Every structure is written in C-alpha cells, then in structure tokens.
Amino acid sequence: MDYLFRFERTRPFQKEMMDDITAALASRRDILINAPTGVGKTDAAISAALTYAMNNDLDVFFLTPKISQHRIAVESLSAIRSKFNLGINFVDMVGKRNMCVNEKTNAIENEAFYAACENLVKKGNCPFFSRAKLAADTRELNDVLNTGHNSLFEFSFDNGLCAYEVAAKLAKDARVVVAGYPHILNPYTKSTFLKKIAHSMERSIVIWDEAHNILEAANSYFSNAISNYTIERASAELKSIGSPMDLDYLSFALKNIAERRLGSKTEAFIYANDMPEEITSGIEKLNADMERAGLEFVEQSKAKRSSLVRLAKFLEEWNVESDSIARIMTRRNGRLRLTLSCLYPERSVPVFGDAYANIFMSATLVPLEMHAHLLGVGDAVLRSYGSPFPQANRRVFVDSSVTTKYEHRSLLEYKKIAANLMSIKAKIPGNLAVFFPSFEVLDSVHRYMADVSIFRQRRDMKNVAVERLITDFQKSNDSIMFAVMGGSLSEGIDYQNNSIKGIVIVGIPLTKPDLELSAKISYINKRFSGKGSEYMYTIPAVIRAVQAAGRAIRSESDRAVIVLMDMRYGWRMYSSLVRSSLPVEETKGYMFSIEEFWKSKKALA
Ligand code: SF4
Numbered sequence: 209m210d211y212l213f214r215f216e217r218t219r220p221f222q223k224e225m226m227d228d229i230t231a232a233l234a235s236r237r238d239i240l241i242n243a244p245t246g247v248g249k250t251d252a253a254i255s256a257a258l259t260y261a262m263n264n265d266l267d268v269f270f271l272t273p274k275i276s277q278h279r280i281a282v283e284s285l286s287a288i289r290s291k292f293n294l295g296i297n298f299v300d301m302v303g304k305r306n307m308c309v310n311e312k313t314n315a316i317e318n319e320a321f322y323a324a325c326e327n328l329v330k331k332g333n334c335p336f337f338s339r340a341k342l343a344a345d346t347r348e349l350n351d352v353l354n355t356g357h358n359s360l361f362e363f364s365f366d367n368g369l370c371a372y373e374v375a376a377k378l379a380k381d382a383r384v385v386v387a388g389y390p391h392i393l394n395p396y397t398k399s400t401f402l403k404k405i406a407h408s409m410e411r412s413i414v415i416w417d418e419a420h421n422i423l424e425a426a427n428s429y430f431s432n433a434i435s436n437y438t439i440e441r442a443s444a445e446l447k448s449i450g451s452p453m454d455l456d457y458l459s460f461a462l463k464n465i466a467e468r469r470l471g472s473k474t475e476a477f478i479y480a481n482d483m484p485e486e487i488t489s490g491i492e493k494l495n496a497d498m499e500r501a502g503l504e505f506v507e508q509s510k511a512k513r514s515s516l517v518r519l520a521k522f523l524e525e526w527n528v529e530s531d532s533i534a535r536i537m538t539r540r541n542g543r544l545r546l547t548l549s550c551l552y553p554e555r556s557v558p559v560f561g562d563a564y565a566n567i568f569m570s571a572t573l574v575p576l577e578m579h580a581h582l583l584g585v586g587d588a589v590l591r592s593y594g595s596p597f598p599q600a601n602r603r604v605f606v607d608s609s610v611t612t613k614y615e616h617r618s619l620l621e622y623k624k625i626a627a628n629l630m631s632i633k634a635k636i637p638g639n640l641a642v643f644f645p646s647f648e649v650l651d652s653v654h655r656y657m658a659d660v661s662i663f664r665q666r667r668d669m670k671n672v673a674v675e676r677l678i679t680d681f682q683k684s685n686d687s688i689m690f691a692v693m694g695g696s697l698s699e700g701i702d703y704q705n706n707s708i709k710g711i712v713i714v715g716i717p718l719t720k721p722d723l724e725l726s727a728k729i730s731y732i733n734k735r736f737s738g739k740g741s742e743y744m745y746t747i748p749a750v751i752r753a754v755q756a757a758g759r760a761i762r763s764e765s766d767r768a769v770i771v772l773m774d775m776r777y778g779w780r781m782y783s784s785l786v787r788s789s790l791p792v793e794e795t796k797g798y799m800f801s802i803e804e805f806w807k808s809k810k811a812l813a
Pocket of ligand 1: 304305307309310313324325326329334337370372
C-alpha cells in the first residue's frame with residue numbers, strides 16, 4: 209500500500225504499524241498500539257489514518273492530553289501536504305483560553321474564564337468574536353496553519369479576531385483536526401464543538417495520542433473539590449461587590465456534615481442527601497446568582513479567578529446521580545475539604561463507540577487487554593511493537609537486597625539504599641537519575657547521601673524551578689538527581705543528548721491507600737469483574753516505574769543502565785508486568801555488569 213508518508217524510508221516497525229492500522233480501519237475496528245519511543249508512532253498513525261481517510265471520504269482527529277504534543281503532528285501534516293501537493297486542510301486547535309485574544313478575559317483562569325467568555329459572547333460584548341463571525345472565507349489562512357496554533361493566534365491577534373473562532377471556522381473544511389482530549393472526550397463540550405466545526409464522530413477516525421492518560425483525563429472533567437476556605441473567600445467576594453447574598457448557611461451545612469460523618473476521623477464518605485434540601489432544591493438559582501456575582505467581582509477587582517464561580521461549578525455537579533462519583537470529606541490542618549471524585553468516566557467512554565474507529569497509542573499502553581477492557585473496546589485489535597534502538601545500549605538489572613515496602617521501612621533500610629546508590633554512581637561515567645515512590649522516601653534516603661551534591665525535587669516546586677533543575681542537571685556531567693515517580697521529572701520529559709547514563713527506580717510507586725482509592729477499587733471490581741486492585745493499584749504503579757525508567761534512552765545512540773531497586777521486582781506479579789516493557793536481566797552481581805557495560809563503551813569509543 210502506498211502511504212502518504214513524509215519521509216523517504218520507514219523506521220523499523222513503522223511499516224508494520226501502518227499496515228496494522230489500515231487493516232483495523234478496513235474492518236472498522238479500533239486498534240490499541242503499544243510502541244516504545246523511537247518507532248515514530250505519530251508519523252505512522254497520521255500517515256495510515258490520513259491515507260485511509262482520503263480513500264474513504266472520512267475525517268481524522270488527532271487528540272493529545274498536552275498542547276506540547278501538537279507540534280509533531282502539525283509538522284507531519286505540513287510535510288505530507290507539501291510532499292504530495294495535497295489539496296487538504298488541517299487545523300491545530302488548543303483550548304479556548306489559550307486562543308483568547310481579548311485582554312479583558314485572557315488573564316482570567318479556570319472556570320471563571322469560560323463563564324466570562326460565554327457571558328461576553330451572549331451579550332454581544334466581545335468584538336473579537338463578532339469580527340471573527342463576520343470574517344470572510346478564511347481558507348487563505350492555510351499557509352499560516354502549517355506552523356500550528358501559535359501562528360494562527362498571532363494572525364488573529366494582528367487582525368483583531370478571536371483565534372478560537374477562526375480555528376473553528378477553518379476546521380469546517382479540515383480533513384484533519386489536531387486538538388486536545390477535552391474537545392471530544394468531555395461530554396460537556398463535545399456536542400457544541402462538533403456542531404461548531406461541522407464534523408461527525410461517525411465519519412471520523414480518532415487518534416488518541418498518549419492513550420494511557422485517557423481515563424485519568426476524563427475522570428478530571430467530573431471531579432471537583434472545595435473547602436471551607438472556598439466559602440469564606442466567596443463570602444468576601446460578595447462583600448467586596450456589596451452583594452446582599454449570604455453564604456453562611458453553606459458553611460453551617462459543611463460543619464454539620466462534618467460533625468455527623470467525620471467526627472474525629474480525617475476522612476469519610478458522604479452522600480448527596482447529606483446536603484440540606486433547602487440547598488439542593490434551589491441549586492440552579494443559587495448557582496446562577498453566584499456565577500453572576502463572581503463575574504462582577506472579577507470585572508470590578510480585575511481578579512484572575514473567583515471562588516464564587518468555583519463554588520457554583522462544584523454545586524452544579526453535586527446533584528448528579530451516579531455511582532461512579534464518590535463524595536469524600538476530609539479534615540487536614542483544621543480545614544474541611546469536600547471532594548467529588550470521579551471513579552470511572554462513564555459519561556465519556558461512549559464517545560469511543562461513536563467514532564468510525566479509534567487508534568489508541570502510547571509507549572506504555574500495557575497490558576493492552578486492561579486498557580481495551582477499561583476503555584470499553586473489548587473487540588479492538590491489540591498490537592505491541594519492539595524497540596527500534598539497539599538492545600545492547602540498555603541493560604536493566606534488579607537489586608533485590610532492599611525494599612521500600614511499608615512494613616520494612618526503617619532507618620537501616622534507607623541507609624542501605626543510599627549506600628547502594630553511591631556504589632552505582634561510582635560505576636557510572638555521568639549523570640544518575642534516581643526516582644522514588646514518594647517524597648517521604650526521597651527525603652529519608654537523602655539524609656544518608658552525605659557530602660554529595662544532589663539535584664533534588666521538592667514538594668510543590670513551581671514550574672520555573674523544575675525547568676531550572678532539569679537544565680542544570682543536564683548541563684552537569686557527573687551529578688545525581690532525586691525525583692519522585694509520577695511527577696513532572698519522571699514522565700513526559702525528554703532528557704537530551706544522553707545526559708542520563710544511569711537510572712535507579714527505588715521501590716514501587718503504589719498509591720497511598722485512602723478512601724478515594726478504595727472507592728475506585730470497589731467500583732472497578734463491580735464493573736470489571738473483580739479487577740479493581742489490579743487495574744487501579746498494581747498496574748498503574750508499575751507503569752509509573754516503567755515511565756521513569758524510560759527517561760534515559762531517547763535516541764538510537766543513547767546508552768544507559770537501569771536498576772530496579774526493590775525485592776518486589778523479583779516477585780511474579782510485578783516481574784511479569786515489568787518484563788512486558790523492559791528487558792530485565794537476572795543478575796546478582798549487577799555492579800560488576802554495570803562496570804563491564806561502561807568499559808565496553810570505552811572500548812567502542
Ligand atoms: S470569544 Fe474569543 S476572544 Fe472573546 S472572550 Fe471568548 S475566547 Fe476570548
């Protein structure tokens with residue numbers, strides 16, 4: 209089959225992947241793809257899907273959880289279009305807030321932004337929106353779009369047009385729409401979005417990039433939290449605009465629920481009918497009043513957010529009847545917190561069945577069967593591909609001499625871990641990254657790393673500080689970095705130029721057991737025949753470890769050693785999962801093997 213492929217040659221496994229996608233599409237089946245870094249998944253998926261779509265008069269959505277992942281899709285589409293001189297349009301869309309050119313609203317954050325934008329549009333008070341609506345055909349913009357949403361934003365800004373509206377207009381004629389998950393996955397926005405861009409799910413192939421994130425992303429659309437502090441700030445906002453509204457009864461209701469359900473505990477399940485009926489029966493009016501007052505507060509005080517709007521959005525979800533939502537109250541440091549936690553996104557999942565077909569892909573979509581099960585696409589094609597990078601460039605060992613298992617945690621154990629880390633570092637000619645299951649373990653081991661300078665991730669580190677840490681660590685040639693798994697330093701980040709020569713995964717990053725986790729496990733047990741603990745607890749922890757372990761080898765010439773440091777990596781339940789992603793070697797004398805590995809490097813050089 210001749211594919212619309214931008215390069216002259218395919219990489220190992222790329223052609224196989226394109227053929228597998230085409231076969232799945234031809235039989236109108238979904239496909240789940242687990243392919244490691246380096247296979248060139250984005251190019252393969254776009255080429256196969258676009259070729260099939262062009263031949264069968266379909267459209268394509270390429271959806272990602274992060275804006276930064278749009279770039280490669282846009283580059284691929286631009287290159288295909290010019291190489292084959294195709295008369296197709298594509299558009300790169302990000303969320304409305306990131307495309308807003310109206311300086312009255314674009315600094316506002318979260319829910320308040322969407323409420324403010326909707327309010328302006330409804331009243332005809334956003335000139336950028338009105339101009340974009342009236343703008344003539346925007347097809348000539350296609351050259352601008354070759355470089356993605358940033359240039360579209362600049363063009364719109366220069367011409368006084370709402371960039372989101374311009375993008376939506378262009379999307380009507382687009383064969384491919386690059387967008388974020390929420391555009392299609394969030395049922396609150398999906399229908400309006402599809403109508404606006406005149407596309408239908410039935411005629412669309414949907415590529416879900418980084419698909420291991422889908423359920424978590426979807427859960428977040430239905431989860432929300434407030435605290436008594438939110439109510440206090442909302443009351444202060446009312447006071448500042450001189451509103452006669454009074455929220456004392458909400459604070460009182462919260463305290464009352466705490467007395468009845470929480471008592472002396474720190475967390476407890478609560479139920480929809482714990483909220484007094486006077487509140488729940490009039491919730492719509494209350495929400496509308498709070499939203500209006502919140503927007504007035506934002507406008508008057510030039511604030512970036514509003515607790516009134518936040519409270520209104522929270523209460524909007526409160527009355528939703530669903531056993532996939534857990535209501536949890538916690539007390540920490542004297543503060544009461546009320547959380548609506550989505551256990552499973554049952555309102556998002558039906559979208560997969562609406563599409564012509566879905567392509568789910570990731571470098572950590574393991575085990576494929578679990579993902580197919582959870583996504584509700586049980587008859588999908590499942591495919592896993594090998595790494596295109598030389599096997600000899602990566603050695604993976606297990607150190608079973610220590611563990612971070614809760615009942616074994618002790619000062620002695622932390623001391624042993626620190627000593628092992630120092631020995632490993634001494635055998636590695638370059639940077640060593642060490643990933644921990646929690647800050648608690650990180651800090652405990654750190655105490656025993658005497659006289660060593662360490663780039664150390666800290667709790668609540670701001671983005672700027674994280675970026676500085678990454679840059680400084682990569683620049684240094686002989687350092688250690690301590691970070692936690694499941695965080696910004698262990699996932700979704702490429703350490704450049706083989707700047708990490710060794711990775712140690714200390715322990716297994718299991719989620720701390722709490723009420724939310726137990727609610728998720730029991731919900732999944734009921735819905736997916738007893739798989740709760742495996743799907744919500746064990747497997748996600750191993751995936752976090754594998755993600756962190758994958759940070760060192762990002763190109764064909766990168767070389768590194770990986771040590772999985774915990775006796776449990778030798779246990780069958782963890783070992784079989786890890787082995788489906790990493791070529792683990794059994795070796796007791798792994799320190800010697802590390803030394804040999806780097807000597808052979810010298811010999812090669
Ligand atoms: S319509 Fe567009 S420009 Fe106007 S506030 Fe909304 S996003 Fe911003």
